Amino acid sequence: MKVVLDPGHGGSNIGAYGSISYENDVVMSYALGIYQELSEVFEIDTILTRMTDEYVSLSRRSMIAVEESADLFISLHCNSSPYDAANDLQIYYYKDEDEKFANYLFNMLSMVDGKQSRWSRTEFASFQVLTELSHTNIPAVLIEIGFISNVEDEKLMLSPAFMEDFCKTAAKAIVKYIT
Numbered sequence: 001m002k003v004v005l006d007p008g009h010g011g012s013n014i015g016a017y018g019s020i021s022y023e024n025d026v027v028m029s030y031a032l033g034i035y036q037e038l039s040e041v042f043e044i045d046t047i048l049t050r051m052t053d054e055y056v057s058l059s060r061r062s063m064i065a066v067e068e069s070a071d072l073f074i075s076l077h078c079n080s081s082p083y084d085a086a087n088d089l090q091i092y093y094y095k096d097e098d099e100k101f102a103n104y105l106f107n108m109l110s111m112v113d114g115k116q117s118r119w120s121r122t123e124f125a126s127f128q129v130l131t132e133l134s135h136t137n138i139p140a141v142l143i144e145i146g147f148i149s150n151v152e153d154e155k156l157m158l159s160p161a162f163m164e165d166f167c168k169t170a171a172k173a174i175v176k177y178i179t
């Protein structure tokens with residue numbers, strides 16, 4: 001079993017930003033948290049598409065999953081919106097057959113304390129890291145953990161307790177799905 005985790009953005013590409021944080025840093029913390037759970041607790045072979053704050057092209061990220069014959073590819077992002085109130089967790093998939101995993105992951109992650117009362121959803125989307133895996137049978141989803149543009153959601157995402165809970169839950173969901 002092999003899982004590829006993709007912390008979005010990095011290096012010169014900071015992604016979205018909030019009042020005190022940048023998306024590239026936030027998603028790196030989550031990727032490392034999930035990585036630690038998967039590799040240390042569940043002993044699942046886990047690979048990150050970037051280990052540091054560096055630029056990696058979108059096609060390279062998907063290529064890593066192909067080269068590694070991954071059983072699962074998960075890209076991690078924070079959303080941003082001009083509407084201050086936007087604060088939901090979202091999970092995107094591209095291949096029809098990945099909708100099931102997106103829903104499963106969503107059902108688990110929306111139970112994490114702090115997220116459960118929010119309006120949330122899974123949706124079809126043509127993000128490049130997902131479409132580039134459409135010719136493979138590697139399940140691939142993209143998680144928007146929350147809205148970094150929303151001060152409360154940013155605070156929640158930066159809270160160590162929420163982060164720990166989220167990463168443990170994500171790892172549990174991943175393991176249940178692929179094993």
Ligand SMILES: [Zn+2]
Pocket residue numbers: 008009015016023076077078
């Ligand atoms: Zn992003």
